[in-house]
Amino acid sequence: MRIGNALRGLTAGIAVLGYVSLFLLLQVRAAPVSALAGIGALATAALAVAGGRPAVRQLLGRGPPSQEDTPRWWLARLEPAVEDSWNTYADLVLTVGLWALSVGSFDGLITYSGDDPLFGLAIIGFLSMVCGLISLGFLIDSRYE
Template identity: 70%
Template sequence: MSVSETLRGLAAGIAVLGYVALFLLLRFRSVPASVFAGVAVLSTAALVAAGGRPAFRQLLGRGPSTDAETPGWWLARVEPAVEDAWNAYADLILTVGLWAITVGAFGRLATYPGDDPPFGLVTVGFLSMVCGLISLGFLIDSRYE
């Protein structure tokens, strides 16, 4: 595997992880707006690094595919946008990143200063933990191909 393929795979993993984290953070509103903006900028930069301008256009729903092939949900359009750059390094980034989100959510929950911690942190923690385990399965599978 060449260095450029490795870097594109790392960028693809960061992009998918960032957009999944952005979805979870937006859905459960567990961090400030500046964090949302930072995650969105980083994810978009990684998406462009992995797939270039066509990947960004595909994320917006204006890609080279026909309307019948383009999913309506923005998060579902991330995977086809980085499909060409996806490799084992992207699986590794996604797995480790999801587990980091899990540790962060449960750590924030454990250290919450108030009496009534946000239930969204529990949901984010469990969803990212399960998705990290699923991603680990794909990572292990890609090692034996």
């Protein structure tokens, strides 16, 4: 595999992981605004490297006007934006990143010093653990093609 393909796959995986993490953290309000802005900026930069300007425009919903079937939800527009650059490296980044998010969420629950820990951290932990296992299945399946 060429270095350019590997770089595009790695950055596509980072972009998807960043936007999924951003979505989950926004849902449970478990991170400060500065962290959310940093994750969003990193994910957008990775998306720009992976798919270029058209991928960023597609995520923002400003793709070609001929696409009437463009999803309205911003996270659903992410998959078509990174489709051309997705490969085994992207699966690897997504799998490892989701498991790291799971471990971090459970660690946040364990080390929480307040009275009522955030229930959202448990949700993020379990969702990212299950999604990491699903992603591992796709990673293993792509190795045998």
